[in-house]
Amino acid sequence: MSKLLLFHSTPKIIPRTVTSVLSRPLPIPSFPKTHSRVSLSPSISSSTLRTHFQWQNFSFSCSFSTQAFDDSSSSTETQKVEEEKIGSQSGEKSEAKEYPSGEVEYEKISGWKSFVVKLKMLIAFPWERVRKGSVLTMKLRGQISDQLKSRFSSGISLPQICENFVKAAYDPRISGVYLHIEPLNCGWGKVEEIRRHILNFKKSGKFIIAYIPACGEKEYYLACACEEIYAPPSAYFSLYGLTVQASFLGGVLEKIGIEPQVQRIGKYKSAGDQLTRKTMSEENCEMLTSLLDNIYGNWLDVVSASKGKKREDVENFINEGVYKVEKLKEECLITNIHYDDEVISILKERLGVPKDKNLLAVDYRKYSKVRKWTLGLAGGRDLIAVIRASGSISRVRSPLSSPSSGIIAEQIIEKIRSVR
Template structure:
């Protein structure tokens, strides 16, 4: 499942089978008629701040379990005594929150407050009902919040925008323009998770990919519909990792790096001391690639309603004609960007 290419300077590894208004956010909204910037607009979603009760067992060490058990017996009313002797904590058998996103429609008093605030909102905070949230994902996605003058969205902004759009009654759906990404798989997984959570609101989400690799398709396949232009370039060639080694260069210039290591899988100093990749490092990276690629196959196959073997065979063929992608159900249809925008706005 993995191929290794080595030379004195570079090692290349490929895995082939491989209710309230919230603060202003930098997004753009496409209304039903025109598209306008809403860098100063706000979206609405319910503000919840429930008081969480944690079991004392979540923080105690194994040596403290016996003493906590005695405190539990001595406390009355089925509660556990805290460090001050007060029986204020819940019992330890209470289930921990799963963290699963649960969409609850705004209703009752919260719904009335939202409509009231929308009625008396400032002109620059007003958004037409039935608008479409438009976001462009491309390049490196930062972990930190960007400034208001930056054109790129950070990971917190993307996730927060999707959550707010799910609750905002003025937003009918989301349009994602996905261009080549250079971020890690952890960020890609987080964005996809929020897309799946957004779909629980019952609103539509449409993606457009002019250039598509594994990361772009992993996000786009989570959307309800995926479009590509006739000139789209798909490159689902698998996952790769590469590493540089400077041992041969240092040897020629008379430098001898001194690296101390404990354990054969500690490869941080290999870049300075070795000329090629060690067997242990190759084993570690191969296992990592196989795990990521296996998860990609399982997720895409479950989304597309196909078997994992079919997805794997299609990727290994390496023929990605746009017409064939449409026929086999990899994309919804072949359309240009302006056609998709008109489609989602109507």
């Protein structure tokens, strides 16, 4: 079930919504002790919005520009040329190209390479040593960063999560993974990447168990990739479908006498609708509905395939409303209802650990210090450089900006040149 939520309430105006440019330097006014007359006279032109402020013996003007897009006639000509090329090539038969599927084939380390790996483990640094038969424990919650986290920073990052799954699959000291999944604050792209590495880890034959104290669509999407799913009796499930929200400032700006002028290229360009419209356009509604249907349809296909159910049955079950964890167990969507300590007892019994002994476990942060070289996964001579960048793009770094604030053009260019 996917739906759109439209809010017509008056939102707060962000100061960055409208930019002001002073037409000339402002002299410092000398305000009299008596009450001064202030007059506000807005006049809207075709390109900018000018507002004149007048005090006694003092005046200045502000120019507000809300042009969001730069329209050009060359774009329509380019579009026509591309359509003609597509039409001319429609009758021709193109050869089918084989693209990499991204699937990973697990090959167990054996022979001479296995002896070398064991030797590297013996001479490894103390912080890289892990006891044999250990269980890798990972907690996924909150925001997941695109950038690698340092040893002094908190939080988790996508590269470290994926790398730990790869290392644990080949590490003979790791017996399995115990995955805690709590409410996530990240996009579906990161969730899909983590799920793909979970499936690749399962090819090693090692177990992976999920524990979900609170669960939504993203959390269950990851959990259903694991072999077993456990939840406490107090678990909260919110499997209600997907929604999207949108707010519009057209009515607010109209009340204060501001008329934004936005130029768009194509009817599906909806970035300027937030300033000009009071409700959602039909094209924007069509686009968001298609996006929600695609994500929700993929979610239903993946969940139904992993649990061996029909898509219609899963969809009807979600539409009924999932509130109690017992209902999920009845439908075999989770393995059983247990607390965390009970799941640990199950793991100890599976690994043959006595009840009075602690489970051998290695934390996510400690295991991140294990190098790929120690496990024989350092790779060959040919390397692929991966440059990760996220955030807003700026030409130069501001003196007050932090090291991880956005993309600096000068640094990215220098980084690309250095990896050539």
